[in-house]
Amino acid sequence: MEQRMNKEELLELMSNLKIDLNEFWVLSSSALVLRDLFPDAGDLDIAVTEEGLKQLKENYDLKQKENGWYIVNEKVECLLDQKEDWKIEKVGQYNLESLEKYYNHLKTSTREKDKIKYEIVKEQLKQKK
Numbered sequence: 849m850e851q852r853m854n855k856e857e858l859l860e861l862m863s864n865l866k867i868d869l870n871e872f873w874v875l876s877s878s879a880l881v882l883r884d885l886f887p888d889a890g891d892l893d894i895a896v897t898e899e900g901l902k903q904l905k906e907n908y909d910l911k912q913k914e915n916g917w918y919i920v921n922e923k924v925e926c927l928l929d930q931k932e933d934w935k936i937e938k939v940g941q942y943n944l945e946s947l948e949k950y951y952n953h954l955k956t957s958t959r960e961k962d963k964i965k966y967e968i969v970k971e972q973l974k975q976k977k
Contacts, residue, residue, distance in 0.1 A: 871900030
């Protein structure tokens with residue numbers, strides 16, 4: 849199994865990415881780790897703007913997967929998406945997927961690993977109200 853990354857390792861990985869901070873936002877488990885809601889993540893999934901995808905293509909040999917995601921390197925994957933305020937929450941200097949958006953994804957997921965995250969996000973959203 850791959851080495852999982854804690855918050856410090858994710859922050860270091862993100863700081864070394866060759867993409868402007870405002871051209872991407874962190875998704876799924878990594879966004880939970882950066883909020884101190886989950887201990888670690890297996891990889892860094894990010895959504896990128898068209899400009900962000902262009903920057904990554906200029907700096908990395910991206911490989912597109914069948915599902916539309918791109919492999920940036922062995923630890924980072926990205927997906928092209930539209931940057932809309934409701935999808936994003938600023939935490940520190942980074943843009944993270946909003947808890948509401950991730951919660952909506954987790955509600956429909958049948959993956960076992962997502963059931964644990966569902967309860968964490970559900971509880972966090974309750975506390976925010």
